[in-house]
Amino acid sequence: MVTVLQVSDFSVDYRTSRGEVRALDSINLRVEANEFIALVGESGCGKTTLGLATIGLLPPKVARIGSGIISYKGTDLTKLSPKEARKYRGSEIAMIFQEPLTSLNPLKRIGEQIGEAIVLRRQKEDPKGAERIPRIPGRGWKLPPQIREQAERMLALVRIPDPDHIIDRYPFELSGGMRQRAMIAMALSQQPELLIADEPTTALDVTTQAQVLKLMKEIKDKLGTTIMLVTHDLAVASQVADRVVVMYAGQIVEDAEVHAMFSNPRHPYTQGLLSCIPAGSREGRQLTPIKGTIPDLTLRREWCRFQPRCPAAMDICARREPQLKEVEKDHRVACFLYGE
């Protein structure tokens, strides 16, 4: 199996008005080619930060990479100059976000934005020979027929009805689900190896969410893309992912193949999350919420971050920090319950 992404001992600090916050703390993660991996956690766990760090879009003044590397196919993304990073961003690694309205340019038609992405890809492959989208003074833009055809194909790939019609529409004329698909089409136009999706369906209706997630699974199956889905919804992860990575307060607490994770959740936080999800009527199973609240990340801890809320906390949990270890095949946990 080819390793697409290798995150080693990676940390990110944020400068906030309340002090420095360690948003990511010694993250170790490996993503294989054509894997559908879900980063799951509640707000503030660092999952979005990891996605942004991978594509190199951390806010420059506020975020600081503390240590570690993110290696994409052997290249350390964190050491690239902005110019070099641009070569990877979009063409090798693409990202889609939660609110397509802010990610799509409201003043440009869908076709033009997808066309730009296509042209960018061609330029990267063949800097001299690629064509540009000509601008006709006074009448906006005009897609060369070859690019238009490819844009239509991308829209059809994401199952947008009437692609030749939608290509000429503006983002505000589309519904939320369609906008999200257009964004996926744009991201795919550069034929990326890795697609990072940050809560892409959180703002969508349930049935629309199902359609978009199904589409993402198809993309993974048909195009061989590796997909990293960032979500707060463990149930969503269970429905589409091959592997689930649970994060808490900036650290990975459990990392397992999806069936292993749900048949045998090891970390108390994962177990807690699962027992929070309502399933069936209240007579059937009581919800047991995790007591306490998410810790204040401005305070550095040298011991287990989940310890104050953990029903299985032991003495050692308040003194040392557990490391992520493999407890069975393809199932890693960071917890002293499974040895030191």
Place this chain on the structure above:
Amino acid sequence: MANDLLKTVDLRKHFKSTRGMNPLTRAKERVIRAVDGVSLSIPGGKTLAVVGESGCGKTTLARTLALLVPPTGGEIYFDGQRIDDGKVDDKEVYRKLQMVFQDPDSSLDPMMKVGDIVAEPLRGLTSMSDAEVRKTALESLIAVGLSGDFAERFPDQLSGGQKQRVAIARAISTRPRLLILDEPTSALDASVQAQILNLLVELQRKFSLSYMLITHNIAVAAYLSDAMAVMYAGNVVEYGPTSEVLEKPRHPYTMALMKSAPTPDPWKRTLLQIEIAGEVPSAIDPPSGCKFNPRCPFAEAVCVAEVPALTRITEEHTAACHFLQKTA
């Protein structure tokens, strides 16, 4: 049923849309049929979940029942009385009917102390003395799991879950009989959501409350409710006891909705089996006949021609479809 706490008969709420309208000739004046003939009932002490996606009308339904907007047609009966005809004083209604809103951040006045927020219904709807108001407000705060000293705090000092608890405390301060809960946990993290759901169960038992729960989250609806009504584009398309609607949905939309609802079970990936296409229809220009027909895998000519009525499946379970035999 005579012992229904809340009952609606053919309730309708239409809005006029003037977009693109010529003001002189009034041509192109469109009507948005947000709620288009809804009949439901909630018995005392029970929970009815109204589920649906955006644009289905569930929030408008909630606001119409709370008399925040006047209905366009139909009847609303609450605690034996008709409340929509303007003859009953709304203060009398609000003593027994309250609402909790979706967004905890905008539910509380940022310039008011928590204690005053919880006391507002008492001050506005009852003639209690100041001391009684304070005592009752304090009891409400404790009932939702917050200590008395929260009364002196301001909303910006509270977390999302705490804010929602304050909103609930406010809603129960007059000890109402029915609470309308509009997506009470959608804005909250998973563990906080679980806490609030448990709280709602406890309060229902303690104060013999009825709930009308508006939500798009099937799992939450399944957890809290005794009966479920599924709405689509302004109509109730399926209605019955929760267990029946969940396990044996008969309307094609309900079936798609149940399949789409993500369950934490990687062995049952129903989400990937979904067959629905298209989007929720426009409220101004809905499809003719059964509004679901453009997206329905079972649709035939009659579905475009005629609106199906709610047909009885079992004693309490109904669905509005011309071809219930196809989904049996």
Place this chain on the structure above:
Amino acid sequence: MTSNKQSLVGLIIVLGFLVTALLMEVAVLLNIQLTPYPANPLPNQVSATLLPPSFAHPFGTDNIGRDVFSRVLVATPYDFMIGFVVVGSAVLVGSMLGGFAGLRGGLLDEVLMRVTDVFFALPVLLIAMVIGAILGGGIGNMSVALMITWWPPYARLARGESLKVAHQNYIEASRLSGQRPRHILFRHILPNISGTMLVYATLDIGTVILVYSGLTYLGLGNKPPAPDWGQMVAAYNSWLLSDPWLALIPGLIISVGVIGFSLLGDGIKETLGIR
């Protein structure tokens, strides 16, 4: 707020003027002289004419031998406080009108806003001059002229802010608590728009001071020999080249006053913005 040096400077300036204005007002009421020299001296009380600024006369003396510093001080209660009076009344009228319009909406909103538009269209200086021509000048009449024309932007602002607030869930909750629009306006809407109104008002006081100085420059202020900053600038115009301090210093005082409010307003905006 005091962490920001600029707003601290603004606060000091404003407080300085405020204290001066109050002291001068007390002096008038008690009929005592707190200034180093009389502002309107009798012929036997004047000093030498056209003296440049010195320790004895910090702002120099004018063509009649009056101490300019004392004159500036005596004018302060009028020229400075008019800002508070006009803006204060504008905030009151504007907030209630606009706040109510935003809350109720519909026909009431339309009517109130059209009335606002009519007043908005009135040109400030022209109205002031007309009133000055008919009723005479002086701070009283000019205050009235300014108050008539100053409130429309506040009504607009209050309405805009009120619209933002009116859709919040806590307003609906208030309706569900049986509260009537009047209660909602005073208890919920006005407190929540007060921050924005305060920032705008603070920045605006400086403008009123400037406009009133303009009016007194045109001669519409208190009758001479009563001093007004703007009037002094006009009166000492002829000596601009020979004895520049006479016209420039009152002008500078006006500027400092305006800047003070500007800085203070920005400071308040930052404080409230963070909170």
